[in-house]
Amino acid sequence: MRVYFSMFKMRLIAGMQYRAAAWAGVATQFFWGFMNLMVYQAFYASSGTEPPMPWPQLVSYIWLRQAFLAIVMLWVRDGELLRGIADGHVAYELCRPYDLFKTWFARLSAMRVSSAAMRCVPILTLGFFLPAQYRMPLPAGFGALGLFLLSLALSLLLVTAISMFIYILTFITLSPIGSMLIITVAAEFLQGSLIPVPLMPEPLQRFLDFLPFRYTSDLPFRIYSGGISGYDALLQTGVQILWIVVLLLLGNAALKRVLRRVVIQGG
Amino acid sequence: MIYFKYVRMVIKSFMQYRASFWLTMIGQFFVSFFAFLGIYLMFARFDNIAGWSFGEVALCFGVVQTAFAVTECFARGFDIFRDFIKQGTFDRIMLRPRSTILQVLGSNFELSRIGRLAQSFVTLGLAASWMDADWNAMKAVTLIFMIVSGVFIFTGIFILGATVCFFTVEGLEFINIFTDGGREIASYPLTIYAKWIMRFFTFIIPFGCFNYLPLMYLTGRAEGRELLYMLTPLAGILFIAPCLGVWRLGVRRYLSTGN
Numbered sequence: 184m185r186v187y188f189s190m191f192k193m194r195l196i197a198g199m200q201y202r203a204a205a206w207a208g209v210a211t212q213f214f215w216g217f218m219n220l221m222v223y224q225a226f227y228a229s230s231g232t233e234p235p236m237p238w239p240q241l242v243s244y245i246w247l248r249q250a251f252l253a254i255v256m257l258w259v260r261d262g263e264l265l266r267g268i269a270d271g272h273v274a275y276e277l278c279r280p281y282d283l284f285k286t287w288f289a290r291l292s293a294m295r296v297s298s299a300a301m302r303c304v305p306i307l308t309l310g311f312f313l314p315a316q317y318r319m320p321l322p323a324g325f326g327a328l329g330l331f332l333l334s335l336a337l338s339l340l341l342v343t344a345i346s347m348f349i350y351i352l353t354f355i356t357l358s359p360i361g362s363m364l365i366i367t368v369a370a371e372f373l374q375g376s377l378i379p380v381p382l383m384p385e386p387l388q389r390f391l392d393f394l395p396f397r398y399t400s401d402l403p404f405r406i407y408s409g410g411i412s413g414y415d416a417l418l419q420t421g422v423q424i425l426w427i428v429v430l431l432l433l434g435n436a437a438l439k440r441v442l443r444r445v446v447i448q449g450g
Numbered sequence: 451m452i453y454f455k456y457v458r459m460v461i462k463s464f465m466q467y468r469a470s471f472w473l474t475m476i477g478q479f480f481v482s483f484f485a486f487l488g489i490y491l492m493f494a495r496f497d498n499i500a501g502w503s504f505g506e507v508a509l510c511f512g513v514v515q516t517a518f519a520v521t522e523c524f525a526r527g528f529d530i531f532r533d534f535i536k537q538g539t540f541d542r543i544m545l546r547p548r549s550t551i552l553q554v555l556g557s558n559f560e561l562s563r564i565g566r567l568a569q570s571f572v573t574l575g576l577a578a579s580w581m582d583a584d585w586n587a588m589k590a591v592t593l594i595f596m597i598v599s600g601v602f603i604f605t606g607i608f609i610l611g612a613t614v615c616f617f618t619v620e621g622l623e624f625i626n627i628f629t630d631g632g633r634e635i636a637s638y639p640l641t642i643y644a645k646w647i648m649r650f651f652t653f654i655i656p657f658g659c660f661n662y663l664p665l666m667y668l669t670g671r672a673e674g675r676e677l678l679y680m681l682t683p684l685a686g687i688l689f690i691a692p693c694l695g696v697w698r699l700g701v702r703r704y705l706s707t708g709n
Contacts, residue, residue, distance in 0.1 A: 207623035214627050218635055225642035226496045234495065361473020368481050377488040382495050 186281060191289040198297025205301035213306055216249035220317055236381040239320045240408040244379050246310040246319045247404045253298035254339050255374065255400040257346055258367040260359075261294055268353045274447045283442070284435050287350060292343045323409025330416055334403035337423045342399050344430040345370070351434065354441040375401040381410065395426040452548065456556025457524075464561060471562060478565035482515050486573055489637070500642040505581030506669055507638055512574035513593070513660060514636045517600025519566040525605045527557040529629070531612035541706050550701055551694070554612070583668050592664050592680050599660040599683035600636075606693035607632065607655065613693075616700035628655060636661050659686025 223241055227234055236244075253259050264287065267273045276283060310319030322328040349366060353359045371377055373396035380388055380401040391397045402419050405411040411419060464471055489511060493504040502510075522529065531554065534540040543553045574593075578585060611625035632655070639662040640648045652658030659682045666672040667679035 204623070211623050211626055211631075214631060215634075218631065221643050221647070222499075222638060225500045225638075226492060229498050229500055230496045356469070356473075358467060358470035358473075361470050361475075361477050364474060364477025365480055368477065368484050372484045372487065377484060378491055383491055384494055387491075 187285045187289040191293045194290050194293030195297045209305045212249045216245050240410050243320050243408045244404045250303040250306040254295050257370040265359045269357050284438050322407050331407040338399050340427050347434040351437050374399050398423040457559045460559040474562040475565035479569050482566045482569040508577035511637045513596045515570035518633045519563045520601045521604035523560050523563040525608045526560045527554040528608040528612040532615045535615045595683035596660040599686035602687045602690045606690045609693045613697050613700040616704050656686045
């Protein structure tokens, strides 16, 4: 296990080098969040009835998503790894005496952490100083903040576990672009990044409870704002853990399966 | 025309990876489909946005998506122009006795955007029947003007983004604010935003010309000035002129990165 932890650390440090890219990302993500909020604001202003999600909760939902985009979004990917699968470089990795699943998991999660670590602070700081209607609210309480941090850490594991299937699938399709596009755009909707889950119709919300995606972003963000609290929050964090375990087991088995039939064509 | 020869070659090379091509096309369809689903669900919760109905917003969304898909289809070369600079391919382009614009346009043709285009056309068709406008020939022509205008404006932004690469070598993610971000912003009539955003995207980058201005005419909000609002998309087309000017300037200033 120590090997994989060092790999994680190594990748983390490497990822932290791309500071210029991070600043460009901050600007874009901040703008994107701002634009989203303006659309929602117009919807809220023209609504006759009270929307099911109070405005401050929506604001924190959007800013948290923008700040931790690198953690929650499935389209964040390791292009080098994907190319390696298609062009056969992965053969070198297969020769090494490590477990491929754990190596990749360490590598992919480190990439997400380093990228999010550099972006979240400026975005959240800016968010806390915006004019009142767009200002990032404080967490619902100390308990909420603690549980949010735990749940966000679990999100990292859950998203990375889901993303492993994209890399495993690439062993079969060899060209990731198409299948990746379909998976990531569907996941974006199902996790509540396209429109927040509480604004969706109730039957759809019940349906999303049974899929893993909602637990990657909707859950931690709503714990932060107090939209999900108390017993419910603990229970759903439990579901989150359950999904991580299930997907890790499935992913591991799937990778073993595709590796058994992988053919490296010379090189 | 030589451009079509370029395009035919690019399509042929894409078709070598047929399965991937189809998957990407389906993926493109879903990108636009889920974006539309998002808008639909918002209107299931709220019945209007700043006075615009679902049908009207859907039409706006359809126009932007169509224009963006067409632009990405044939102006993709400018979108990935940093590769030309980084790899020194642009030197080769400059050696040939054809215009640089033509060659960059012909270097790439994203046929997979047809997936997005298909979805956009469906949206446009549905939206036209949902909104209560009495459609006539004039309005249909305006709708076509809007799409054409959108294509020219997005192409202009792509060219501006590419021109930046002459000076920075690295492409700037910042320009995404105006391409992808612009597509998102213009998915709704600009009147829903703060005044300064509406002004910026009307007078500096003229999204308004294919967005709320002609839309006001289509939805009968332009009493007395119908003709003016109907012709605004044509004004948007002029945006391409300064973009081409800046491009010329960039080409003149270009220093090769060597190879």
